[in-house]
Amino acid sequence: MSKVLVAYFSASGVTKKLAANLADAIGADLFEIVPEKPYSKPDLMWMNPKSRSSVEMKDRSCRPAIASKVDDMAQYDVVFVGFPVWWYREPSIIDTFAESYDFAGKTIVPFATSGSSGIGDSGSNIGELAKGARVEVGQRFKAKTSAEELKAWAEQYM
Numbered sequence: 001m002s003k004v005l006v007a008y009f010s011a012s013g014v015t016k017k018l019a020a021n022l023a024d025a026i027g028a029d030l031f032e033i034v035p036e037k038p039y040s041k042p043d044l045m046w047m048n049p050k051s052r053s054s055v056e057m058k059d060r061s062c063r064p065a066i067a068s069k070v071d072d073m074a075q076y077d078v079v080f081v082g083f084p085v086w087w088y089r090e091p092s093i094i095d096t097f098a099e100s101y102d103f104a105g106k107t108i109v110p111f112a113t114s115g116s117s118g119i120g121d122s123g124s125n126i127g128e129l130a131k132g133a134r135v136e137v138g139q140r141f142k143a144k145t146s147a148e149e150l151k152a153w154a155e156q157y158m
Helices: 014-026 052-058 092-099 122-129 147-157
Strands: 004-008 029-032 078-084 107-113 139-141
Touching (some): 014 107, 014 147
Parallel strands (some): 004 078, 078 107
């Protein structure tokens, strides 16, 4: 059986709950992708073009720093990467994560939370950054998706 990690970034706590449910349902390790500089409420005001999140998302080369690293990424075969959908794609901090490790030979499976937006091109975006990994398209989930649904979905990748 594969060694599995669920890594996630959560701005409001919604993705955190979903990631914890997924990790518990499939018996995976859990890692929170925490920004070195936390996002404040004004930073997340997506309707303000000068907010931190808006500025980061307009600059595809932006790589917000992450506060800590996964211990021994080499031990994992499958990495589920969770995030809220920002501007129809993964937040820039997920790009930082994808470039921070050697994912060669691993499977990366994106999953996202959003009130209505799809996961967009997040899978292909992550695939361009996580060299040598097999990156799946991924899926968006509602906040209250059951553990049973998450497990059934995740098992196809393990």
